[in-house]
Amino acid sequence: MAILNILRYPDARLHKVAKPVTEFGERIKKLVADMAETMYDAPGVGLAASQVDVHEQLLIVDISETKDELRVFINPQIVWASAEKQVYDEGCLSVPGIYDGVERPAQIKVSALDADGKPFELSADGLMAVCIQHEMDHLMGKVFVEYLSPLKRNRIKAKMLKEERGMEREAALRAAGRRH
Ligand code: K1U
Ligand code: ZN
Secondary structure, three states: OOOOOOOOOOOHHHHOOOEOOOOOOHHHHHHHHHHHHHHHHOOOOEEEHHHHOOOEOEEEEOOOOOOOOOEEEEEEEEEEEOOOEEEEEEOOOOOOOOOEEEEEEOEEEEEEEOOOOOEEEEEEEHHHHHHHHHHHHHHOOOOHHHHOOHHHHHHHHHHHHHHHHHHHHHHHHHHHHHHO
């Protein structure tokens, strides 16, 4: 298994639209295992393949306290969504440190394939419903900050770019230190 690099907003690759998975086998099993290790290490409660620069329709979720209830959704589709909405303070491993309210349907029914390519349906509410919808947005190239006002989004973008420059400076200093 391996810990994968999580793309950080505003990386343009986060806006790519994922393609359906068409072949099931060892490559998908390894991707799921690597994504799970990456999500638990972060830590997070969900992760979409798009966030690790794999633009295929695969997402994982584990909202359990014990971190032993991993769910895999491949080629997911929302087949029903409630008229009732809920607002949840969402976070994102691609936008670390930022949490803000997003309104979404409170209950959903999703159809998807599991890691073996077997179809299933799941009804979800609460955090599970939030998380699945958030991860499905990633597969469509959408990051949750796009639900926020342009003012908030631009502030977040500026903060993330400043942090990125800081990380690049630190990496350059470390590399220079290794040369001397
Ligand atoms: O980046 C992601 O898509 C994962 C994201 C999922 C999510 C969480 C909350 C609302 C909507 C979507 C995260 O996991 S952010 C981190 C987080 O919420 C968390 C981390 C540790 C323990 C519990 C939650
Ligand atoms: Zn996210």
